[in-house]
Amino acid sequence: MKAFRRLLKRTPVYGVYKALGHRPDYWYWILRGRPARSPHLLKQKTVREYGEKYNLKTLVETGTYYGEMVAAMRGRFDWIYSIEYVAELANRARKKFARYQQIRIFGGDSRVVMPEVLALLTGPALFWLDAGYYGWVGKQGDQQRLSAELEMILSHPYPHIILLDDARGLTGQNGIPSVADVKSYVESKFPQRQVEVQFDILRITRRI
Numbered sequence: 001m002k003a004f005r006r007l008l009k010r011t012p013v014y015g016v017y018k019a020l021g022h023r024p025d026y027w028y029w030i031l032r033g034r035p036a037r038s039p040h041l042l043k044q045k046t047v048r049e050y051g052e053k054y055n056l057k058t059l060v061e062t063g064t065y066y067g068e069m070v071a072a073m074r075g076r077f078d079w080i081y082s083i084e085y086v087a088e089l090a091n092r093a094r095k096k097f098a099r100y101q102q103i104r105i106f107g108g109d110s111r112v113v114m115p116e117v118l119a120l121l122t123g124p125a126l127f128w129l130d131a132g133y134y135g136w137v138g139k140q141g142d143q144q145r146l147s148a149e150l151e152m153i154l155s156h157p158y159p160h161i162i163l164l165d166d167a168r169g170l171t172g173q174n175g176i177p178s179v180a181d182v183k184s185y186v187e188s189k190f191p192q193r194q195v196e197v198q199f200d201i202l203r204i205t206r207r208i
């Protein structure tokens with residue numbers, strides 16, 4: 001099975017194969033009593049819900065990976081911009097989505113590429129920050145990346161909405177901020193924003 005999976009990973013259909021597992025994963029997660037690590041289908045549902053709730057037409061994602069979120073949100077947003085650090089994954093996603101003019105895949109470190117993406121925006125957008133901010137093996141050591149990106153997005157002229165995946169990674173240990181640190185930083189520096197966490201997703205929205 002492992003060998004088959006490894007082989008499949010090299011083919012363009014790997015994203016589709018992964019997507020086949022989303023529904024069983026979701027039900028397995030419910031059966032296990034909704035543990036902290038949430039399934040991709042729930043993440044898709046959350047991204048969709050926030051897009052609809054705040055009437056956002058653009059989705060910006062950090063961490064394209066195999067393009068599962070991009071594929072799932074293709075018909076839901078007018079524009080999708082996704083940033084991927086690993087060149088092979090970025091190239092693969094570019095090929096996969098080449099026929100969709102509304103989708104752009106950017107290669108590089110999200111911290112470096114973010115200003116280029118922000119410059120394209122003409123209104124508020126939904127940000128899905130999912131680029132393994134703490135502990136992603138391919139790119140360790142930049143502990144400031146999350147705060148740098150949050151600062152850029154929240155200081156931008158439009159009132160963007162931010163969803164950060166893997167909130168459980170905000171441990172408050174070894175130089176990593178805790179959820180409380182992020183909440184107090186965001187809410188004190190940007191008083192129009194509020195921060196909450198549900199199902200392992202940290203949500204930065206507008207204070208009503």
Ligand SMILES: C[S@@+](CC[C@H](N)C(=O)[O-])C[C@H]1O[C@@H](n2cnc3c(N)ncnc32)[C@H](O)[C@@H]1O
Pocket residue numbers: 043061062063064065066067068069070083084085086089108109110111130131132136138139
């Ligand atoms: C958890 S996966 C993303 C899953 C995807 N967002 C989804 O919902 O299907 C994390 C991805 O972030 C990428 N990544 C890690 N560090 C990055 C960085 N500094 N800039 C952009 N992408 C990065 C990894 O290569 C990996 O593809």
